[in-house]
Amino acid sequence: MSRPRRATIRDVAAKAGVSIATVSKYVNGQQSFSKPVEDKLRLAIDTLGYSQNPLARSMVTGRTTAIGLAVMDIANPHYANVVKGANRVALANGYNLFVVDMEESIAAARPLLEALTPRTDGLIVSARIPTEVADWLAGLDKPVAFLGQPEHQNVMTVGTDSVEVAALLANYLVRQGFTRFGYVGYSRAAWNVERLHGLRRVLEPAGAKLMVFDVEEPTSEAGERAAARILLRPDRPEVIIGCNDLVAIGVMSEATALGFKVPDDVAFAGIDNIPISRYVSPPLTTVDVCSQATGEVVMKKIMALIEDLPPPDDLVLEPALIIRDSTQRKVSAGH
Template sequence: MKKPSATIRDVAALSGVSVATVSKFINGTKRFTEPVEAKLKAAIEQLGYQSNPLARSMVTKETHTIGLTILDISNPHFTNVVKGANRVALRHGYTLLLVDVDENQARERPLIEALARRVDGLILSSRLPEDASEWLLDLDKPLVLLRRSEKLPIPSVGIDNRLATFMLTRHLLDLGHRNFAYLGIGQTRINDERIAGVRDCLAQQGLELDVHDVHAPTNRAGEQACSRVMLGPKRPQAVICYNDLIALGFIKAATALGIRVPQDVSVTGIDNVPYGEISAPTLTSVDTQSEIIGEIAMQKLIDALAGKSEIEHVTIEPCLIVRESTASCAQSGEPH
């Protein structure tokens, strides 16, 4: 027969103090004299007493849990953000509570509000426009965003999106490409920044950009867009995709259409997900250092919980990773 677990009353009886004294000691809400604390520690150890985390949180109003919302758990970029964040959380004795909003803006607010009631602070990845995000301030919890906010006084971590696509464009221009297409996901702020980076670079050469939208930042969306981009009236020599998943889907569909990458078209992505290292061809991308983003965001939130919050944006510098999916325009023979 299983021995019943020791209770707070058992600890109080063995140490000769009141239940209230044991509760205050366990929850850290009051200090006692050294002899009293020594008796309490000895009784807890002798009885093998373990405090109930839920009961403790009701007293201290702290859960030692941090919420993290991400846009899509199947995207390796977000998986790596979670890994980095969790590594730092565990180091500081926090548990991570994860919510996947599944790239659905309508779900974001109710899911975040529900999560906020169960955690000490939140790290948020969101596609909600800034004008529709002021309610985040009413959550009354420390927050860190995984994108920069110009209007909200919330600390954030992210990459320089404009620089990321500028670097990709410069690389493709150096290879001799002149006809460019960009494949993105509509009027999100990050998407606008990435388009701007391409246009900034092309403007230096007097070149224009053909912009296409997909319905989601996924492999499937990249596949579906390929024929529209490559068989349309403005066939590009180079395609810059919003992320690696779109790029990998695009390459898959291009191959099925008999379009060779990179001989007929160079293709790039952003995020440097592991799939890009084993695809055929391997994918030229920009490393967004996803795990480091997660680590820094978590450390900023833990600092905020300790009262050391600063409203600042940490910008991670992107790094160009050149692989087989981009090549000199001369390799494709006749220009498009």
């Protein structure tokens, strides 16, 4: 059985007794008409079940009602939560969200964004991209926002302050009595430098020792692979901070496999507050970096720019310390 023919703009014009140009201007919001004319147009559209072709509309209006969101790794729950927050706001406001996963490939950023740009009214991009790509984005004739804190001064940013995130965690751990710290970082990320700065800002005045280690990717698997060289050294850290929860969980899992008691032999903390962090054993102390809220806020701001509302300021969201069992060690009298 053949499907019924879809109503066209020509059908609406004939039914309403107006020109095709009048229908086009009405459905694209380009012009208002008298109440009798608009009543006839609405009746014809409802009767025929006319719905506009999105591609045709974008050709007329120059708008796609789509926003692109490019993240480094959609498998990372932090980014998945950013997407969830952004998509919630987009759907509530009549926008579609196109998500691109750069899969931790800096080299892939430019080609993927070039493919995404013509299909969208605005772009939201992870700050961890090369400077030349950030410069190119800043020169586009459309709104662009970064997730995080890039060095580029001409693009709106939304996120938490990585220095303050690390300092918040370090202050708590110093108060817990830890003096030998290990940081398992990801040196390819700009925020890694900022987090190290936040740690050192607190640890150096406290006289605490900081050992810095690096992983090849910010994943739990990379954390597991790095664990032995961190834990089996004679001066192993008393507490290990992962650059994110995934890395911390990976190192902590391998520590348990190697026979260490967590947190009595070695304590652990992460950053992000991804959902699984509360369910691992022991539950992981972490810093909530407002992942879903970041997605919601950046989407509201990019929509404001698209709709020519007053340009919003950058927004730094307030991180929150989440204390769990992975740092609640039994302190001996001699410690």
